[in-house]
Structure formats: C-alpha cells, structure tokens
Amino acid sequence: MARPRSTLVSVEDTPFYHCISRCVRKAWLTGVDKYTGQSYEHRRDWVETRLLELADTFAVDISAFAVMSNHLHLVLRVDIYEANTWTDREVVEHWHRLFQGTDITQKFAKGQVVEKFEVNSLKHSIAQYRSRLSDISWFMRALNEPIARMANKEDKCTGRFWEGRFKSQALLDEAAVLACMAYVDLNPIRAKTADTPELSDHTSIQLRIKSALNGEQPDALLPFVGNEQKDMPKGLMFSAKDYLQLVDDTGRSIRDDKRGAISSTSMRLLQRLNIPQENWIKLTTDFSRLFKGPVGTLEELDAYCEHLERKRRQGAANCHQWLDSA
Template sequence: MTTPRSQKVSLDITPYYHCVSRCVRHSFLCGEDEVSGKSYEHRRQWVENRILELSQVYCIDICAYAVMHNHYHLVVHLNREKAEQLTNIEVIERWEAEHLLPPIIQRYLRKTLTPAETRRCDTMIECWRQRLYSLSWLMKELNVEIARQANKEDDCTGHFWEGRFKSQALLDEKALLAAMTYVDLNPVRAKVNPTPETSEHTSVKKRLDSLTNHQPTPVGLFPFIGYEHQDKPAGIPFRLMDYLDWVDYVGRQIREDKRGAIDARQPTILSRLSLSQTEYLKLCTHLERKRCLWIGPPEQLQMVKTSLNRQRLYGMVL
C-alpha cells in the first residue's frame, strides 16, 4: 500500500530528509547522449543554481546535493523554527521572490485595508509561512522550473520528471551522515569522477572550493557546526574536517579500482557515533534500497511505527 506523503514527511518525527527526482523514461537531464551525441551538460548548472536560489527563499537548509545525468539527490533540513520567527513582511518578501503578489497584499503593505481585509491577509501570509518550510513546495518549485526550461530547449511538451520525488526520513545523526555521504559520493560511485574534489555540481565540491577561497560555508548550504551545544547556531552536527575525512575514507572503500591505501585510523566521527566500519559501509552503499522510507536505529523506527499507527514499516536499521 502506498504511504501518504503526510506520513513520509513529518516534522514531528524528523526535520531531515533525503530526496531523489528522476527524469521520465530515464531520459537525459544532463550529460551527453551516447546515441544522438547531443550534450545536455549545461543543465547540471541549471539544477545547481536553482537549488541554491531556492535555499535563499525557503526556510529549508541544503545539507547535500548531487546532480547526475538523469536524476539528482538532495539532503535537506526543514527549518520550521526559522519560518516561525519571520515577520509577516519578511514572509511576503520571500514569497514575492518567486511569485506575483495579489493586489490585496500590495494594499496590505501600503496599510490601506479594512480590519476584515487585514485578517484575510494574515491568513494568506500564514499559509505562505507554512509553505516556506514545506518539502513538497520546495521540490515542486525546483522541478517545475527545470522542466519548463528543458521542454523549451527541446521544443516539446509533456512530463519531464518521473512522477513525484522520492523521499527518505533520516531519523538521527547517523542516518543524516549516511545520506550526505551517499549523495556526495554519487559521481564517484558511478565512475563519473575519480574523487569528491573533482565531482562537479555536488555539495562536497562546492564546500571544498569554498575552503580554498577561505570561506567556511558556501552561500546556500547548511553550515557544519560540530556537535550541538548551547549558544551555537543551527547547522549540521558534525565538524566539516571530520566529514571530509569520512567521505574520503568511504570513497576509497567502495571504489574497487581506486589505487592507494587509506590510513587505517578510523575517522573521529565514527567513534563519536559508535558505528563499525562494516555497518556503515553497508549503509552508505545501500541507502536507496527499494521501499526504504525511514532510516534510523531500532528504537527510532519503533517510535515512528507507533506514531503513525502502522503494522509494518519499510525502514533501514542502523
């Protein structure tokens, strides 16, 4: 039985999700078509630019992304707290960045409304506020724009994406780390690029380029803050250098044709998360197992099962 989107994406369970969108009939989103010889490589930049643009509008933080030849991956953090702290004017400004404002909202900004009209505007603004941290709205805005551009370029109409996007709930930090690693290493696993630092249109490449330019966090990406404690800003609960060490380690382990050896010393993040190398390598290579909708430890999966009142749960145990 199909799981409703409202159960797949629930902020009461977790704010972190791994999403995948694929092109219809596995046609080319990007890259070069070996049959026709036509290159669609420039479309990768379309997708990457759109992801980073929307991150400035929506209260949804981008943890990781990878744009492949016929699909893309996103790992996101739905930041409801950030959206709820916005003033009504800030909500309007963000919504206006992607949408035309109705005349009544323009009058609201000029403060020329009756009390009844003001209440109507408040209701409308509250609806927009909720959409600003909605995963479905983010993915819709991303996919519709890319489909429109691609269909215009191909001089055709019809569906560009293969149905709705797929999502997996990441129930704890271990699942978040696995999903981010999986996404950032997608080009390496597909043998499109030999290393993370050469993998164009991925979040790990953007973060590495940013470090070269002495910028800790690229615009549009969720920062790494280390383990959370009081007085620290919101961000990914790992250290960036630990994460990069881990990505390099996993990349070497899953690339059978890669030369060289890895230092046997286990990355610091592994000991902090109490995971064995064998368990984690299996998780990082099987993340997209069929019907895996929730990822986390047994107790978290049981909590989700109870919360959703389900007899069976399609999850991956950490």
C-alpha cells in the same frame, strides 16, 4: 500504493529528509545522451542555481545534493522555527521571490494601505505562505516545475519531465543523516563520472571543499557546527574537517582502483556513531537499495512509526542490520 506526503514527513520526529527526483521518458536531466550524442550539461547549472536560490528563500536547509544524469539527490533539513520567526512582511517578501501572490499581498509588500475588508484575506495568505515556506513538497515543486518547463521548451515537447512524485525518506538520527549525506556526495564517484570529491561537479561536497580551502563553509549549505553544546548555532553536529576526511576516505575505499584504509580520524567518527567500517561502506554504496522508507535505529524507527500510527515498520530488518550494530 504511494503514501500521502503528510504520512511520511513528521518534523516532530526529525527535520532531515532524503529526496530524489527522477526524469521520465528517455530525456536526460544533464550529461550526454548516449543515444543521440546531445549534451545537456548546461542543465546542471539550471538545477544548482535554482537550488541555491530556494535555500535562500525557504526555511529549508540543504545539507547535501548531487545533480546526476537523469536524477537528483537532496538531503534537506526543515526549519519551521525559522519560518515562525519571520515577520509577516518577511514572509510575503520571501514568497514573492518565487510566486506572484495575490493583489492584496502585493499591496502589503509595497507598503500600500490594506482595507479593513482585506485584512482577513491577507492574514490567511500570510499563514498559508509561512506554512508552505517550510514545506518540503513546496520546496520540491518550486525546484522541479521551472526546470521541467525549461527542459520541455528546449526539447520542443510537452508532458511530464519528472516522475509524478519525488521520493522522500525520513532520516531519524545522526548516523542516518551522515550516511545519507556521504552517499549523496559520493554519487559521481560511484557512477565513475568523477575520480575524486573535489572533481565532482554540481555536488555539495565540491562546494564544501572549495570553501574549506579558504577556511570557510558555503553560505548556501547547512553548516557543520561541531559537537553539541549549549546555545550552539543551527547546523550539523560534526566537524566540517572530519566530514570531508570521511568522504575522501570512503571514496577511495569504494573505488576498485583506489582501495584505501579508513583513516584514524574517520574511524573515530564512525565509532562515535556506532557504525563498523564494513557497515559504513555498505551504507554509502547501497543506501537507496537498502532503505525504501525511514532510516534510523530500531528505537528511532519505532518512535517514528508510533507517532505516525504506522503499523508496519518498513525496512526494519535493514535498519537493525546496518545501523544497530554494536
């Protein structure tokens, strides 16, 4: 039985989540339908454009994404602290980028006088919007619903375009986050739709590589900020250069025709995470098959399950086998 989203998402335990949306029926999200020969490649632009728009609107950061032929992978980071720093006006302005709001919030956004009897309603709406703007379910809703409407209109049909619910799993520690990001970024290479990460269209790794060529990081993605230090900015606790090297090395290793050794730089990163090379290749090849629930070491998994009062530690054996190795 599917669990309520509230029993899966616990920002107190981790802000990072791996989300997957899959298409229903035989419709394709993108790519070329092998049955009809029709191309849906333009829909990749729909998804990526919407994603980047949402990243600028929600207090939810995109760590990694890959738009595949009939499904979408995301690694998201929820930032409730950012949402709490927004002023009431900023909250309303963010919300109105995507939704109409109410007559009262529209008046407030335009600087018009809000009557006394409307103040409580306005405060309630602002509190609700602030919460939703740091909510994964609302993020995925704001992504999937417009894409579904556009695809149904193009296909001249009605009904669901996506499966009833997107899947999400908590990423409980650094190793889980990094492995899941690499797994997502290497999707096109595993599917043999791209030969290298830089040729993997509509993926976060391609955006990161293009920016790295100019000595930069993409504004729309959660940045790498290096090793943890005092008063450090928000971001991933790794070096961007090291991550790009690790993904490139891993991509070469998992391809049958491009077997290559993991470089010394990548090995140092894996040693920091306490992950043997063989485990890393398995994680970045079969992440979604290995883990159906939260991902992390047994210590992190125990804390997560205890906090959410879950008696069953889903996937504990695989977490121990692939992430607890010394």
